[in-house]
Amino acid sequence: MKKHLSKFYLALIMLFFYAPIVYVIVFSFNDARSLTTFTGFSLRWYEKMFKSRSIMSSVYYTVIIAVIATAVSTVVGTVAAIGLSKSNKLLKEVVTQVNNLPMLNPEIVTAIGLMLFFTSLNIETGFTTLLLAHIAFCIPYVMLSVMPRLRMLDDNIAEAALDLGCTPVQALTKVIIPQIKTGIFSGALIAFTMSFDDFVISYFTTGPGINNISTYVYSSVKRINPSVNALSTIIILIITLVLIIANVVPLIKARKVKKNEEVY
């Protein structure tokens, strides 16, 4: 009885989580320009979406900025984390605290801070400021996922590499980086999703004509625009597919291994 009750409760929660997602998918196929009454099946909003220059450009900017911001912030964050692990305690302490700031601060404060920063340097808001802002808020996340890995690393390993005739660069690329690879990888993944999903910081740091998906959705809600449903559906499908592949494939592999073990 108790078990059923808890399962029922979880099912209710899942209903709450997934109802709006299903709703968006259903209404993306709606024939009418309505968010409340379903009149018939049609693909016209998908057609409209692919023809809409503003939607396509927002997708383009979202992807390109996420890719560049991830690449730059991963490199900078990793180098900064490695440098930090070799510096003295005081500096380490200060930088770690500062690094935590953007995560404790409300996003909107970070956003207006960056906006004021760019304008006081007389940089015109637009693609450059959007990209710089994304790099800036991604770096702390990369550092945060690389630093624990570095802490686990034995200092003597790098020294041993140097003793055995490695140049410092070789020691870095052949010894340190392979050891912290998983940290770098998960940092890059977090950076990509943060950048891809960001709204608040993009909203304040972008300029006229440059939209990412989030700011486009925000600017288009004043009127009813079912193309947004179509766009959302495609995003939902891609994310779900990636997640299923990423999570189910290892699961199946693990089961196969298990089965094989059982056979022998």
Place this chain on the structure above:
Amino acid sequence: MIVVPMLIIIFYAFTKEGNSVINVKVTLENFGRFLSDETFTSVLLRSIKIAVITTLICILIGYPAAYCIAQLKADSQSVVVLMVTLPQLINMLVRTYAWRGILLNSGFSPEVKVYIGMVYNFLPFMILQVYTSLSKMDKNLIVAAKDLGCNEFKAFLKVVLPLSIPGVIAGITLVFLPAVSSFFIPKLLGGGSFVLVGNLIENYFVTIGDWNFGSAISLVMTVIILISMYFTRKLDYNQEER
């Protein structure tokens, strides 16, 4: 890149027409204007109220949910956790936009709509935090408590609950912080008339263009958040000392 923007906000908040460095006037006027005007303080109080109630709802719904997940078999646990995480990976704007359609003709007041949107967006944080602290717990502790004469309810109250408090505290931080500063949830779901402090900041920066006053508002908000964070942290330490 992190410190300088913060300093600029502080600089703007304490100055007047400081757009060129020469005629900067240091002033407390911005803060005075904010705190003396009732419309502004009522918006601030409303934001805090909404954030506090959202956090409470998230605890009330999220804790039992996390507890239920922790009771499942290990395989199903990871599946359910994945199902809780998945909607989070979908753009927050897109998810809030979805609620707009559902709630359009629902007849709920703007305030209720904003609550629904906030709980929807922030509940996963609470569930995942509490779940992590529950799943880390040593199950033998519960067995031991029962051996020593506790009934199920008492074992939960005396053993499970105190040990999961750090997870709840972390959840509170993750829910309260974005809830108090959110501006697109009230805008998308509450309609234009429902203003929270985040909307106020947005208006002063984007529509009105009074950056000094906007900076002052965000500084007030940041200070309030820092104070509440300090108290939640303290709660945590008190728990540990006991």
